[in-house]
Amino acid sequence: MHIDELPTPALWADVDVLQSNIAEMAKRLPGNRLRPHVKAHKTSALARLQHDAGHLGFTCATTREVMGLAKVGLGDDLLLANETVDVNRLAAMAATNARVTVAVDSEATIDAAAEAGIRECVIDIRVGFRCGCEVDEAAELANRARASNIAVRGVMGYEGHAMGVVDIDRRRELVKAAMERLLEAHSLVGGELITGGGTGTHAINTWANEIQAGSYVLMDTAYTEQTDQPFRQGLFLQSTIVSVADKFAVCDAGLKAQGMDHGNPSWVDGEILFCSDEHTNLVPDESLQVGDRVSLIPAHIDPTMAKHQVLHLVSKGEVIDQWDIDLRHW
């Protein structure tokens, strides 16, 4: 099927870009130097490509992501990189055949994991602006985990505040400061894992021994400003022009079909005016007709993938496969 035959709005990935991004990252961070974050795509078929490229461990943001990867046999080494005190969900993860490690940063999260039969954890250290304990709390929490029969595999710290910084020197400074905190915590906690990082810092975070990058596979538009990024944008939202006025045209892919937290999508053939629920108003460089097709580039991949049931795989204009986006919801 040609891409122009897809009912719209339709999410599609350029499979050549996707494969090239995966290969490039596997060269830069081979094997377990990368623990791909599946929150970026929520698609087990895509995770399998990353697994085939040599990355056997995965980072997950939700129980659903962990359970889904376990179900399809990608459970070699799954890290739930978020805290939870939901004992039922923790127990469900513990009951899979997968190796499941969870992030903990408080007595409450350790106690919930212990009650649920979780066997391994990392101590999440606050090195940025979100979750994590202070460095000087790490040793005590590690002791509490071990006393609860939970092995401590090391430390985790996500330098999210550095991820989108355009200037590479400034970005490196922020990563260095964050990772020095993480290493200090690691010296108190021990374990084989020093896990952190993301696409924005994958090349400069030389302190963590594994990097949790996810966006590199399809790339957010914000990363295009980082000139050190070798990865190309590969995610598009196919739409149809449904109405044309004097000065603008309207396509059938709106804010319900894409993440809006990073702002409007990009478009190479004109200007984006605004998005409404099921429409985007465009000012095209050259006039468009009703029925014409337009490919938008969503600004933020992660929430865009989470809004669709299916990802279409496109090579040179032909739809060659479609994948269930099967790790959505919670």
Add this chain to the structure above:
Amino acid sequence: MHIDELPTPALWADVDVLQSNIAEMAKRLPGNRLRPHVKAHKTSALARLQHDAGHLGFTCATTREVMGLAKVGLGDDLLLANETVDVNRLAAMAATNARVTVAVDSEATIDAAAEAGIRECVIDIRVGFRCGCEVDEAAELANRARASNIAVRGVMGYEGHAMGVVDIDRRRELVKAAMERLLEAHSLVGGELITGGGTGTHAINTWANEIQAGSYVLMDTAYTEQTDQPFRQGLFLQSTIVSVADKFAVCDAGLKAQGMDHGNPSWVDGEILFCSDEHTNLVPDESLQVGDRVSLIPAHIDPTMAKHQVLHLVSKGEVIDQWDIDLRHW
């Protein structure tokens, strides 16, 4: 089950608010004076309450919404209030037992409808900033529809630019100008329907003979500034505190669990710092513990509903029912 036992993030509606909003609107715009827009909630169980309140016709934004309402027997009179040239989807709608009317605003949209066997349409007039033909094109399009054996039921015009205006006098001016255009088009086209409006203009749009309001059932936060609105907010996002720092706390409901196009959610017990994929950082007025529950108020209902599989119905803290959000996707 008490609301605090729900796994989080969980979307819930205050059923007492919801019922009171539905009753208030049925009093203001009884029967077919209101054609509720299901895009606001995408939930056929909720549409059934609106049907029980006397509104037999519905407004839909997508084929999936039309097909879903038809399937559950709510197809008395369904208006697809958006243009489409997707002949397969149009034919699928035409093949249901429902009465299906579609909006058209161009030769292409009429021809697609005709090819698909659609039997009724309204001419969509541009009275705002989105779709619709010019007034002076309306008669010719109506003739083309009739010549294609599509009955023309009247005209549609959505004054979206007036909807969120806080000052009621300014809002009324904008509605008046928009609806004068719509009435002019109606004089050229004929038919029993003059359809338009929304929650923001439901009380002042006295020109349209049916109003397409949807948000009134659960209410967006933006409407709280309109002091003439009798409806109360009824949609909440239940979350759990998973991490606590000195100056802030982190809950497990982030931007993947709510629409972000209207900005951050509201919260009555403190300040919202920012949302990330699966978290929101909060500065609570009084200190919170890991495991505490927090109810956020999503800023925009429509895309928030579209992100969840289930809506929980809550009365006085008890979860009394749950509804599939069954009209999602396209």
